[in-house]
Amino acid sequence: MTCRTxxxxxxxxxxxxxxxxxxxELAKRADVTVIGWGYGKNYSDYRTVTRELGHFDVAIVDPWVVGPSRPYLEESRPAGILDVGIPTFINLMVQDLHTLGEDFFRGYIDRCxxxxxxxxxxQxxxxxFAESYPREHWLKPGYVTERPEVIDERFLLFPHAVGDGEFHAVARQRPIDISIAGTSYWFRSRAAEIIKDAAGLKVKSQATLIERAAARLAVNSxxxxxxxxxxxxxxxxxxxxRRSLSSITCDGSVGYPIRKFFEIPAAGSILIARPFEQPEALGFRHRDTAVLVGDADLHTLGDIVRWLKSDSVESRALATRGQDMVRSFxxxxxxxxxxxxxxxxxxxxxxxxxxxxxxxxxxxxxxGSDGFHATDKDLADRLLTHRK
Known part of the structure; x- marks a missing residue:
């Protein structure tokens, strides 16, 4: 039996x-239907959805589908979707969880x-977040950061995924020994200060004017x-x-497995990172698929990069293992x-x-059957066949 999503x-x-x-990718799957603003015909009533598209077993919906939304989205919201009894997943894949307030939980999450x-x-x-507040000026105590228990078993982590076009061959030599890309969080700023004068290393610790302008326009315009x-x-x-032997990132002081953890190995660069909670659970193992660095080890960055640069066999193997892990999982x-x-x-x-x-x-x-891998190809059929 198939599961229509x-x-x-x-x-x-x-x-x-x-x-x-x-x-x-979801839209390519035979038993998945994608609707909503920008995806073809709009449906303002769930009864119309089922009349035209058939019955669904489960729904994955943006927050605006179950709570207040902007006026332009109203015609795309299938009213009544929460009343038909099918399990509903609220999609927070583009949300920063630390910014969510109690009202959002009550009005959106608790309804799903x-x-x-x-x-x-x-997990x-x-x-x-006590150590995080003084490090990041943008981070303030809030409902979620002060009440970690609200991130409960309802929350399922599906980390960032990398597309086929983002992989690049691991090269023997690269013109940049270490790069520090992205937002200047506390850890990356400290890393940039420490590494900028490292003798014998080619360091890229700041984006060029063109890079900064392109990123700013892409986000704000x-x-x-x-x-x-x-x-x-x-x-x-x-x-x-692609031009970096290694690249530094971090958890942003909020414990997130941000996308750079996956993008850096995909590009064939060696990931050097201050890790999030339980990095090994997602495949990031120290000196196997990445180099994991804590705050106390920041002063060793120069030595780490010199080691990677001097031992081309090990650095190439480390980059390959990291890339293979991301490609596979x-x-x-x-x-x-x-x-x-x-x-x-x-x-x-x-x-x-x-x-x-x-x-x-x-x-x-x-x-009680704990331990089902969510990548078993026949798991959906086995679960639905035994549905009560």
Whole structure:
């Protein structure tokens, strides 16, 4: 028996492409239907959806589908979708969880069965943000950061996924020894200060004027996005990674497995990072698929990069292992498989949570059969066949 999944989302261009890539892949699957603003015909009533498209076993919906939304989205919101009794996943894949307030939980999350997120679940959520507040001026105490228990078993982590076009061959030599790309969080700023004067190393610690302008336009200017600012900014960023032997990133002081953890190895560069909670669970193992560096080890960055530069055999092997891990476990097709298997378990009335182990998501089921890998191809059929 198949599981029919309805996706209700809106078509938007983001400089971070993960959700767009996932929707593209989801739309290719035989038992998945994608509707919403920008995706063909609009449906303002769920009864019309089922009359024209048939019955669905589970729905994955943007927040605006279940709570207040902007006026232009009203005609795309299938009213009544929460009243028909099918499990509903609220899609938080483009949300920063630390910014969510109590009203959002009450008005959106609490109305749904599960929440899917790119950045957080009980397994990966920080227990305390006390050290983070003084480091990041933009981070303020809030409902979620002060109450970590609200990120409960309803929250399922589906990390960032990388598209086929983002992989680049591991090269023997690269013109940049180490790069520090992206926002200047505390860890990256400290890393840039420490590494900038490292003797004998070619360091790229700041974006060029063109790179900064392209990124700013891609994020802040709708006309520029229409004219292609996003692919330009993405090209410039990925070019830096392709030219770097190694690249530094961090968890942003909020414990997120941000996309750079996956983009850097995909580009054939060695990931050097301050890790999020339980990095090994997602496949990031120290000196195997990445180099994990804590705050106390920042002063060793120069030595780390010199070692990578001097030992070309080991550095190439490390870059290859990191890339192979991302290609095998964090590609778009595999992530879609995992999301749909979790949806099938919910449709069967058995999903109670999920944990990651060895770069695989393990579904927890209400019948006590813990340990189902969410990438088992026949899992959906087995779950739905035994639906009560």
């Amino acid at each position: 309805l996706i209700v989302t809106q078509k938007l261009n983001y400089i971070n492409p993960t959700w767009s890539l996932l929707v593209e 069965s599960f929440a899917i997120s790119i950045v957080g679940s009980p 990966f959520w920080k227990r305390s 709708r006309p520029a996005r229409r004219l292609g600012a996003i692919p330009i900014a993405q090209f410039l960023f990925r070019r830096t990674l 964090h590609n778009v097709s595999r992530r879609v498989d995992q999301i749909l298997q979790a949806a099938a378990a919910a449709a069967a009335g058995k999903l109670t949570g999920m944990r990651w182990r060895d770069a695989n998501p393990i579904l927890s089921l209400s019948d």
